[in-house]
Amino acid sequence: MKLNAEQLRQFAEEGYLFFPNCFSEEEIALMRIEGEKILKLDRQEVWREKTGAPRTAFAAHTFNEVFRLLAHHPRLVEPLEQVFGEPVYVHQFKLNAKAAFEGDIWQWHQDYGTWARDDGMPEPRAMNIAVFLDEVFPFNGALMLVPRSHKHGTLQAGHDKLTTSYPLWTLDQETVTRLCAEAERPGQPGIVAPTGKPGSVLMFHGNLVHASAPNITPYPRKIIYLTLCAVSNHITKFTRPEWIAHRDFTPITAVADEALLEYARAHRIAAE
């Protein structure tokens, strides 16, 4: 998947791009089944909310074939190679559960803030590409983005180890208020919260400020976050476990576009 000139311009200007229905229902059904299995596993890569509900599963691409294919998928890898102008590697792979009723808050933050401070990543030449496994409604913890906030570089942040089970470098209320006010346009607030069917994809700049509210509905909101980093921009500090911030900087070679579909069909045949 290649971005056109208008998409590249919009990404540079707004800091994000949204692709509704980027993966088919058949591809997503496969990933959803595998995702649910992984969130039930009792292993160090699966973190839980304070209530015990799953919060985040790391590194599923290293132990699950479906997610290995996803991490090498041309619809995700090619746009990022294009933006960075060089090959990319997998810096992080997360499945965020945002479980029904129990999925907790992610406070306002920039991803690159964590990658720089904790992992010694030289430049914000890495970013998240989110794949919706469930439908994202306005009310089940949709990701909220502050458009254009990536232009401010890396903002001052505090290390929040208390609010949730996951430590995060978060922004203060004054900063978020200022950025949202700057992002307002006539008749429009300074926050966008893309919603869409399973299979939709959202890519956003490593410095784009974002957050998500708790999910208090019966509708889970599982999203895969694939973080791809330009190979020349690999991390230099190894303070976090290898399965959170990967140390294998091998450039990704994309699989075929139909790889997930073929797996789904072969798997179904094998299961019958």
Add this chain to the structure above:
Amino acid sequence: MKLNAEQLRQFAEEGYLFFPNCFSEEEIALMRIEGEKILKLDRQEVWREKTGAPRTAFAAHTFNEVFRLLAHHPRLVEPLEQVFGEPVYVHQFKLNAKAAFEGDIWQWHQDYGTWARDDGMPEPRAMNIAVFLDEVFPFNGALMLVPRSHKHGTLQAGHDKLTTSYPLWTLDQETVTRLCAEAERPGQPGIVAPTGKPGSVLMFHGNLVHASAPNITPYPRKIIYLTLCAVSNHITKFTRPEWIAHRDFTPITAVADEALLEYARAHRIAAE
């Protein structure tokens, strides 16, 4: 304001009605200024979140002229007289702040569950009519309703005194999951979350199941909830303070439709 046959049918079927821009910008500007003043008051009627941010101010219609006019406003009073077929009185008057960054959750509940259990209200012949003082966006704690859930009568509930600063009879996750599943329609989830400009009005049945998520954005979401009860259905138990569950069952005589506007204009002239 009178409801037409289609609105009456929709209310009976769905359990709610939404009126965008029911009050003008001038009327709302007046109420917003007064509302902000009230939320700063240090008096027993103003409850705070655990963080200290304002949560709910009760009974403002008893000590503020603008809100006295609102509680007697024909756009709110007449539809409820029409639905109940008799005069109404003010059972409760709340300003819910859902403050920027700090407005906390309201768990899933039915209002009549509280009125019946705590106040001995005989029948669900009272309801809330919500007036948006701020713009309600999908992301700043919009009220979530489960359509048609009012048809289940009063559901079993537990008394939650821990989650927030306000005790509430709340429904369990299984019940909410079941009601949402029943409320689903092809391509539509079992939750609606009406959004709209300040001045929009939402009326909903006393047994309609609803909740709202925390507000983690810089956009406050102040809503006035005027609870009107059919006079013949007045409460019979006085366990809560008078300023939470009123004991004056005098039928409301509506003021003129332009009463708020006239107050705004007179007030502005007086202030100059």
